[in-house]
Amino acid sequence: MGQGTQPGWIVVLNGAPRAGKSSIAAAIQDSFDGPWMNFGVDAHVRHVTPPRYRPGIGLRPGGERPELEPWVPVFYAALYESVAAHARLGLNVVVDVGHHDAHAVPRDTLRDCARRLAGLPALLVGVRCPVEEIMRRRRAGQPGREGEYATAMAAEPVPAPVLLWQREVHRPGIYDLELDTSQLSPEACAAAIRRRLDDPEPTSAFRRLAEAG
Template sequence: MAAKIILLNGVGSAGKSSIAKALQEMTAEPYLHVEMDAFLGMLPEALQENMPGFAYKTSWEDGKPSVTIEAGAVGRRAMQGMRHAIAAMARQGNNLVVDDVMLDGGMAQYLELLSDFAVFSVGVLAPLDVLEAREGARADRLPGLARWQFERVHKGVVYDLEVDTSALSPLECAERIQAKFHL
């Protein structure tokens, strides 16, 4: 039986990891949780905020920070490698729930690489003010990432399902995903 892959796409702090963990507890078959943050964490510390890894530049919009992310050659290879690793895991028969912030055609790359599998795309949404509040409450986030990602992450992407984490708990989002895709 071919692997099933759930692609959770949303701005950082939207609730993707919490939804993935809830899904793992309720699906009939086991699903591995693949987090973009785990792949970013593989980079040497010196490249976490420097080229050729990733560079972050803060500007201001409406009196609030907006952090632009620029990927260098090593950063781009790491993200491309992540997508290929996910395809390799699926080829081994692993069901996956992927938690990613897809920019610059990331969803199209996934859909191409995963064309042999059952892929379910889920947009994980919340209003910007909610995302910024969550981001501010987390020590592992740069203030302004949500603002910059907000208009970019979902641009041009058509999802099989969208969930709003400002209106639904992670468990309720997971229940909707499970019901929609018969997991």
């Protein structure tokens, strides 16, 4: 994969915050052959997006930052163009994002991104995790991310932003592969993706999304 004139693979991990996408991306980079470039949402928000336009592609689906909403589809378009450029040069790319179209009018951001990968080998993976486990991970915290996640005690209601992520991030739910990180470790998820990449059956999720009317 990703050598000479052959395009590199693109693996897009889509799921809610704290679903485990970043850990899967790290497992892919650690264990797969060849260079796997990480174009994840964290790097894009922290190191690419100007502070006053953050969180950019990490924008919640709750409409808290209406002044940023017109920019988010543009940021995504630029991200996917960069991903496609790397793949055309023979580099493999893993992308961990939380797609939703609550910010977009019309609601076709994912379809637009899919069209930008036309002709490239791209796998769309749904990274799922039950909200109870999401909340446990949020309460446990993450080094360097203090204060960034909405939390609640175990006996308290799940915060509205968390429920919105769970509802919006997997629409329309067209995937080549789905993984439940409450049942699988990051390494097991990476191994499942590796098996799917070795499958001779062509991937179809991005093609189906691009063709959707």
